[in-house]
Amino acid sequence: MGLEQYKDVWVFIECFQGKPKDVGFELMGQGRKLADGLKQNLCAVVIGKDVDEAVKEANYYGADKIYVVQGDEYANYSSDAYGNVFLQLCRKYKPNTILIGATINGRDLGSKVAVSLRTGLTADCTALFLEEETGNVVWERPAFGGNLYAQILCSETRPQMGTVRPCNFKKPEKVESNNAEIIRENIKMNSEDITTKLIEFLKSKDDLGIKIEEAEFIISGGRGMKAAENFAMLQELADVLGGTVGGSRAAVDAGWIPQTKQVGQTGKTVTPKIYIACGISGAVQHLAGMSSSDVIIAINKDASAPIFEVADYGLVGDVFEVVPAIIKEFRIAKNL
Template sequence: RNLELPEHLKAYKGVWVFIEHDRGVVHPVSWELLGEGRKLADTLGVSLAGVVMGGADEALDAIAKEAYTFGAESCYIVRDPVLKGYRNEPFTKGMTDLVNKYQPEIVLLGATTMGRDLAGSVATTLSTGLTADCTELRIDPATRALAATRPTFGGSLLCTIMTLAYRPQMATVRPRVMQMPDADPSRSGVIVEDRLAMIETDIVTKLLDFIADENNNKVNLAYADIIVSGGKGMKSPDNFKLVWELARVLGAEVGATRPVVQSGWVDAERQVGQTGKTVRPKLYIAAGISGAIQHRVGMEGADVIVAINTDANAPIFDFAHHGIVGNAMQVLPVLTETFREHIAMRSRKAA
């Protein structure tokens, strides 16, 4: 297999991030990727650009402006009525045409239902490599290629994947895996507008409707600041109420392990881990959770992890910051009460 970059692909320069937005809201993973893309572009000494595609009446320029504050130096905007509401066909066309024309060396997308749908078809159309669900992106000093690391076999191992002889190098990254960069409102950039060579009658698939989730804004586990999670060690759905109670006192979201979800104690959208959500809260309290690798990969990015477990040798204590060895049914109510008192005391002082 030839691993040398062919001459005609050496002209590919620059790092691109696909800016995902839907019904007026940019997915935060796009800003997280700009933060990461900025580092890659600086290492390579190339520029960082955002790609914004959308309908004629959408505020694409405002999105581009915001992209500059997160580190993009320019934005490619493709504005066309057929790009209102995500559909694979026109977005694939828009993205592949842009890539062929401007030739970026790296293209990053969020590993969302939109990003994965688009990345898979763009990479196939361009006949290039695509690395899925990465947790770390670096530049390999020897080859100047993107070294994209992803967990494999449910997180028990990590592997680093490179696309050496093809361009662009593509990767998707899950929300919350990368840190949100600080916005710098003083930054600006340039807009490059492009047209889409496609009209509605060319497009076979029609978007008939969008049914927004009822509880859309209620559970946003990935972006919660504080999460109280329970595992199978909580023993019963009744005991699991102790988890909810602590969460209520802290204004936190409730998370869970996969067996808890499978037992039907909580909804699937609360599952943390490899096959659930990746979270990055400031505080993660884990009660009755063993700390299996598939759970760990979803929450080890938390700033502070407090674990309660009867087993002093539970794997969770290998990566928690504070460990309490004890029965969760006994410790959780006390912890809740102590937090409650502390908060009450501090609120009184502040008042």
């Protein structure tokens, strides 16, 4: 089968307990650029139980078509059930390109589908664009610990697939007047064919506050914080601002903060309104996870620290003097 028979750009809208995750809508903006370049449709794929909200939002974020598969067996993600649905849809409609969020479930689904379809999958992409003359997507991802970026093509097979980090792109503007074609597929699966079962969902204690990937204000600490107890000062500033605390890999490796709070190449990619880096030198691996923040404020006593090259505002000084002063000023301003 020739590559020209594969059409359209698909975006998987991942849901959790019926609620759509933002990463799918972030990818709708990138999918639109690819679809327009290919002169093809942008399609959303929604799988789950009670996913009407996700379907409605996928329409608002610009889908031309929405493929919907609902059923009790899809209430919770499983590799068997979701993989089966996605494979059946791919074999029936033959998409050209598939974008999936690089979440735990997205990574699992992408690899299962790619292997079954005998096509390529580029994992953990941070950028992508189209070679319009060839129709190939250029998938860009960090390599060798973030010291260089690789550009990967899937030129011989289709669909071309990639998983993309959450919070790497901004969500496009909603268009509530959009009128996508909704295609509902009745794909059922026997419970005995689903080899993994969800017994109970336990929420991590690290998820009880504001998730770092969803926070508008992030106060991050690095090696310059010197000890775990000093992160209480950053938490105080985060509480005043209504944000959360993050950290560099050095802080995580030292055991000062949990790995779920790590920002950077081997942690989370974040795009808050304000990112305050405290005692962080600014290694390229860390910058890869936060350089798309709206405003970056760096506090470091080393005036030559690389973090100042990307910061919108830089304060050269002792973090243990600067941060308490900032907290004091915000408390005065808020009458706290």
